Amino acid sequence: xxxxxxxxxxxxxxxxxxxxxxxxxxxxxxxxxxxxxxxxxxxxxxxxxxxxxxxxxxxxxxxxxxxxxxxxxxxxxxxxxxxxxxxxxxxxxxxxxxxxxxxxxxxxxxxxxxxxxxxxxxxxxxxxxxxxxxxxxxxxxxxxxxxxxxxxxxxxxxxxxxxxxxxxxxxxxxxxxxxxxxxxxxxxxxxxxxxxxxxxxxxxxxxxxxxxxxxxxxxxxxxxxxxxxxxxxxxxxxxxxxxxxxxxxxxx
Amino acid sequence: xxxxxxxxxxxxxxxxxxxxxxxxxxxxxxxxxxxxxxxxxxxxxxxxxxxxxxxxxxxxxxxxxxxxxxxxxxxxxxxxxxxxxxxxxxxxxxxxxxxxxxxxxxxxxxxxxxxxxxxxxxxxxxxxxxxxxxxxxxxxxxxxxxxxxxxxxxxxxxxxxxxxxxxxxxxxxxxxxxxxxxxxxxxxxxxxxxxxxxxxxxxxxxxxxxxxxxxxxxxxxxxxxxxxxxxxxxxxxxxxxxxxxxxxxxxxxxxxxxxxxxxxxxxxxxxxxxxxxxxxxxxxxxxxxxxxxxxxxxxxxxxxxxxxxxxxxxxxxxxxxxxxxxxxxxxxxxxxxxxxxxxxxxxxxxxxxxxxxxxxxxxxxxxxxxxxxxxxxxxxxxxxxxxxxxxxxxxxxxxxxxxxxxxxxxxxxxxxxxxxxxxxxxxxxxxxxxxxxxxxxxxxxxxxxxxxxxxxxxxxxxxxxxxxxxxxxxxxx
Numbered sequence: 001x002x003x004x005x006x007x008x009x010x011x012x013x014x015x016x017x018x019x020x021x022x023x024x025x026x027x028x029x030x031x032x033x034x035x036x037x038x039x040x041x042x043x044x045x046x047x048x049x050x051x052x053x054x055x056x057x058x059x060x061x062x063x064x065x066x067x068x069x070x071x072x073x074x075x076x077x078x079x080x081x082x083x084x085x086x087x088x089x090x091x092x093x094x095x096x097x098x099x100x101x102x103x104x105x106x107x108x109x110x111x112x113x114x115x116x117x118x119x120x121x122x123x124x125x126x127x128x129x130x131x132x133x134x135x136x137x138x139x140x141x142x143x144x145x146x147x148x149x150x151x152x153x154x155x156x157x158x159x160x161x162x163x164x165x166x167x168x169x170x171x172x173x174x175x176x177x178x179x180x181x182x183x184x185x186x187x188x189x190x191x192x193x194x195x196x197x198x199x200x201x202x203x204x205x206x207x208x209x210x211x212x213x214x215x216x217x218x219x220x221x222x223x224x225x226x227x228x229x230x231x232x233x234x235x236x237x238x239x240x241x242x243x244x245x246x247x248x249x250x251x252x
Numbered sequence: 253x254x255x256x257x258x259x260x261x262x263x264x265x266x267x268x269x270x271x272x273x274x275x276x277x278x279x280x281x282x283x284x285x286x287x288x289x290x291x292x293x294x295x296x297x298x299x300x301x302x303x304x305x306x307x308x309x310x311x312x313x314x315x316x317x318x319x320x321x322x323x324x325x326x327x328x329x330x331x332x333x334x335x336x337x338x339x340x341x342x343x344x345x346x347x348x349x350x351x352x353x354x355x356x357x358x359x360x361x362x363x364x365x366x367x368x369x370x371x372x373x374x375x376x377x378x379x380x381x382x383x384x385x386x387x388x389x390x391x392x393x394x395x396x397x398x399x400x401x402x403x404x405x406x407x408x409x410x411x412x413x414x415x416x417x418x419x420x421x422x423x424x425x426x427x428x429x430x431x432x433x434x435x436x437x438x439x440x441x442x443x444x445x446x447x448x449x450x451x452x453x454x455x456x457x458x459x460x461x462x463x464x465x466x467x468x469x470x471x472x473x474x475x476x477x478x479x480x481x482x483x484x485x486x487x488x489x490x491x492x493x494x495x496x497x498x499x500x501x502x503x504x505x506x507x508x509x510x511x512x513x514x515x516x517x518x519x520x521x522x523x524x525x526x527x528x529x530x531x532x533x534x535x536x537x538x539x540x541x542x543x544x545x546x547x548x549x550x551x552x553x554x555x556x557x558x559x560x561x562x563x564x565x566x567x568x569x570x571x572x573x574x575x576x577x578x579x580x581x582x583x584x585x586x587x588x589x590x591x592x593x594x595x596x597x598x599x600x601x602x603x604x605x606x607x608x609x610x611x612x613x614x615x616x617x618x619x620x621x622x623x624x625x626x627x628x629x630x631x632x633x634x635x636x637x638x639x640x641x642x643x644x645x646x647x648x649x650x651x652x653x654x655x656x657x658x659x660x661x662x663x664x665x666x667x668x669x670x671x672x673x674x675x676x677x678x679x680x681x682x683x684x685x686x687x688x689x690x691x692x693x694x695x696x697x698x699x700x701x702x703x704x705x706x707x708x709x710x711x712x713x714x715x716x717x718x719x720x721x722x723x724x725x726x727x728x729x
Contacts (some may be wrong), residue, residue: 048680048684049684051676052676058630073684075684076684076686081684082684083683084681087682088678088680090678090682090695090696090699091699091700092701092703093695093696093702097695101687101688101691102685105686106686109686130475162686169296174671189365
């Protein structure tokens with residue numbers, strides 16, 4: 001699905017990703033964990049093509065294509081989805097219209113016919129149930145005045161509607177209470193298939209109780225310090241991150 | 253990133269062509285002789301000439317106002333030609349006699365003049381430089397008693413109505429530009445809707461400046477008699493020229509008891525190029541007088557002109573009258589806009605509602621200037637003002653100048669203001685969902701303008717949407 005090799009990226013003069021290599025295959029869920037400031041969110045943003053980061057070296061091959069050579073919207077149209085840690089508000093634009101426009105852009109890129117508003121309503125009604133959101137929220141402005149939990153569930157609704165091949169969840173669990181966390185995780189689990197993959201960025205292990213990863217990678221200071229199976233997440237939960245940072249010799 | 257956004261909002265001006273047509277044009281310069289010459293060319297009655305001359309003499313004693321937040325080189329009023337008419341513009345027996353070149357111009361602009369081809373329910377008066385070249389649907393309107401014709405025709409055919417209402421809302425002495433207009437106005441539109449009649453279609457005037465180095469000084473007078481309803485649309489374009497051209501119009505609206513007048517404008521005069529060369533100086537006085545229980549509603553989408561100086565206002569004369577102002581003003585490159593409204597509450601229980609959306613891009617400078625005045629007898633007056641600014645890029649400006657004067661302590665006046673920026677993060681969010689940068693900006697801007705666009709009649713909503721390069725579906729979705 002995606003093959004990341006020695007990826008380095010900076011903001012201004014500051015290097016944040018210092019050589020990340022990672023392979024995620026179809027049907028897999030990988031968790032990216034790590035202390036604050038380790039570069040987890042940067043990795044997510046760089047893969048999505050955020051213009052604030054400069055990729056200085058390395059390569060990312062996604063479904064055989066050079067991902068770094070693609071515009072953010074081309075990546076999205078090709079099936080790369082980022083669930084934002086801080087979803088952006090767009091006042092005056094209805095959620096329904098925003099979602100339908102996005103959906104149709106992705107359809108167009110795939111050479112599929114666009115959905116008219118009525119067809120789209122059927123598609124989205126089905127997906128709303130997945131994240132336990134009310135149809136009324138379709139008429140509200142995109143994320144404007146949403147609670148933290150509603151914003152995160154709205155991200156997962158978008159994910160469910162756009163049906164990407166590679167979904168990157170950036171701290172989707174932050175700010176969620178336990179019920180909302182379970183709802184979001186259930187939604188993700190229902191979307192799991194053999195032909196898609198998830199990259200789950202999280203600080204805490206608790207999300208991984210519900211979304212069980214195939215692999216766990218721990219990021220420390222812009223590098224993958226350790227990789228392992230799901231039990232690595234449990235170990236981190238028990239011991240914290242200090243022992244890994246100590247092993248790395250970069251200090252706590 | 254911000255330069256990318258700027259590129260996206262920078263669309264080529266597609267109405268910048270000019271029509272090569274023989275014109276009857278007065279030489280540049282302004283004196284009493286010019287005022288008399290204009291009046292003579294229009295075969296005006298004595299009273300009309302007298303009014304013009306009074307205005308001209310008043311104008312000579314006035315000085316150009318400079319309190320607005322715009323900068324421009326001194327205007328040489330003697331370098332402007334005050335009258336230009338297509339040579340063939342004689343009264344036409346039917347629109348078929350219209351010069352094909354002029355018809356072609358309007359076709360290019362997307363304004364159909366042939367009645368049989370008209371879009372459903374819009375009657376059009378087309379003003380080309382100084383004269384009206386054709387009014388459609390006149391016969392159909394007449395059946396309902398609605399008068400819709402050029403101003404010149406109204407002076408000839410309906411002198412009582414014109415004399416009664418001309419200057420009743422904007423006197424010739426009102427301000428420098430209104431006085432100038434009153435002296436030299438060449439044409440414009442006149443509307444009268446009789447008592448209790450709901451005008452059966454949207455009325456529309458399309459103003460086109462064609463000739464170089466001329467000013468356009470049109471005058472519009474709309475009278476809705478008791479209980480009448482009319483919705484009127486105004487559109488404007490001009491060729492791209494490297495010199496500045498002056499446009500000083502006056503619009504007067506009269507809503508008698510329980511009448512409703514809705515006036516919508518999509519102003520897209522040539523704005524000048526990206527270096528600020530050329531473009532229209534748009535100095536316009538628009539005002540309505542609302543009698544008891546009536547409603548006057550201004551909606552404007554201002555995207556053109558190098559300079560816009562414009563404050564569509566309502567004098568809430570009668571008890572229980574309502575004034576509304578919905579505005580989107582966009583400036584880009586070196587455009588400057590100083591626009592807003594005045595709501596003068598005189599009658600009891602009068603209400604006014606102001607929604608202003610200013611969008612600034614490039615090095616554009618956008619000012620909202622609004623006055624809310626509650627007079628001593630305006631018991632129970634209410635005003636709500638919402639004034640939002642959006643900035644695109646780092647070199648533009650947005651300013652708000654609210655003036656509130658309340659002389660009755662039962663009045664409730666509210667003012668809310670906000671400033672936002674189209675951020676990199678908003679654009680990136682949209683792109684991450686598969687939208688192009690252009691779609692993203694369109695969507696964000698249209699969302700910002702939603703409250704104003706929903707006030708526009710459908711036909712104009714479409715034009716406004718194209719103008720801003722944005723899609724309106726968002727406000728419907």
